[in-house]
Amino acid sequence: YNTVFNGVGNGEGTNVLGSTRAQGIFLDVYPSGFQIFNNTVANVGYAGMFLQFPHDIGIQNNTMYNTAIALLVKSDASTYIRNLTIQNNIFFGKDLTQMSLKVITAYNDISSFGSIDNNYYARPMDDNIVINALPNGEGVTDNYYNLAGWQTSSGVDGHSKKSPKTITTTNDLSFGYNE
Numbered sequence: 001y002n003t004v005f006n007g008v009g010n011g012e013g014t015n016v017l018g019s020t021r022a023q024g025i026f027l028d029v030y031p032s033g034f035q036i037f038n039n040t041v042a043n044v045g046y047a048g049m050f051l052q053f054p055h056d057i058g059i060q061n062n063t064m065y066n067t068a069i070a071l072l073v074k075s076d077a078s079t080y081i082r083n084l085t086i087q088n089n090i091f092f093g094k095d096l097t098q099m100s101l102k103v104i105t106a107y108n109d110i111s112s113f114g115s116i117d118n119n120y121y122a123r124p125m126d127d128n129i130v131i132n133a134l135p136n137g138e139g140v141t142d143n144y145y146n147l148a149g150w151q152t153s154s155g156v157d158g159h160s161k162k163s164p165k166t167i168t169t170t171n172d173l174s175f176g177y178n179e
Contacts, residue, residue, distance in 0.1 A: 002039045003177065009045040020045030024067065030079070032056040040177050041065070047072040047102075048091070053079040059086045065175055066094040069132075073113070074104040077137065081105060084114035093123035093130060094170055100130040101150075106137035111155035121147050124163040125170065 002025070009022030024041030027034060031051065035058040041048040048064030050072045051057060064070035070091035075081045091100035100121035103110060110133065121130045131145040133154065145153060147162040167173065 001037075003179070004039070004041045005043055007044040020068075021047075023047045023050045024064065025049040027051050027054060027057070029053055030055075034058070035060075037061050039063070041067065042175060042177075043067075050074070051084075054081055054084065055079075056083040057085070059084065059089060061088050063090045063092070063177075065090075065092045067098065069099045069102045071100070072102045072104075075106065077106040080107060080109065081113045084116065086114070086116040087118050090120045090122065092120070094125075094173060096123075096125050098123060099132050102132040102134075103154075104134045104138055108135040110135060110153075113156065116154075116156040117159050119157060119160045120162070121150070121157075121160060122163040124165055124167045124173070127162045127166070130162070 004024040007022035007024055009020040011017040011019030022045040024044040025036060025039060030053045032055050037060045039062045042065040044067045046068045048067035048070045052074050054073065070093065073081060093100050100123060123130045128146050129144045130147065131150045133143045133145065134140060147160060151157050
C-alpha cells in the first residue's frame with residue numbers, strides 16, 4: 001500500500017554521472033519471501049519495480065506508470081528466477097520510449113519463472129513494442145514484443161491484456177490516484 005512518485009535519480013557517486021536510474025521499488029540481489037501488493041509507482045526515472053535475482057516473490061495489484069521500464073526482472077548465469085506470482089498488475093508506459101516489462105535471464109527459461117498472468121501491459125501511444133526480453137543474458141540478443149508475441153514466445157500471460165484504447169498524444173492521458 002505504498003505510493004512512490006517522482007524519483008528522478010542521481011548519478012553522483014556512481015560510474016554513470018547524470019544517471020536518472022531511480023527505482024520505485026527495488027529488491028536487490030537474491031530477494032525471496034516478499035509480497036509486493038497494492039502499490040502505485042509513477043514518474044520514476046528508471047524502473048517502477050526492479051527485482052534482481054528473485055525467487056519466491058508475489059507481485060499483485062500494483063500500478064506502475066510513466067517509468068522507463070515498469071517492471072524489470074533480472075538474473076544472471078549464477079541464479080534461476082523461480083516461484084514468482086505476477087498477477088493483476090498494470091504496467092503502463094506513457095510514451096514511446098517506455099517498456100512495460102523487461103526480463104533478463106541467462107537460461108532461456110521465462111516459462112519457468114512462475115505464475116505470470118492477468119496483467120495489463122499498456123502503452124496506448126503504440127502497443128507494438130511493450131516488452132523487452134533477453135532470454136540468453138545481457139549483451140546477447142534483445143527481443144522486442146507486442147503482447148501477443150510475448151505470450152507466444154514466453155508461454156506466460158495467457159489472459160493478460162494490452163491497452164484498451166489507443167491515443168495519438170500524451171495530452172489524452174490523465175493519471176489519478178487515491179491517497
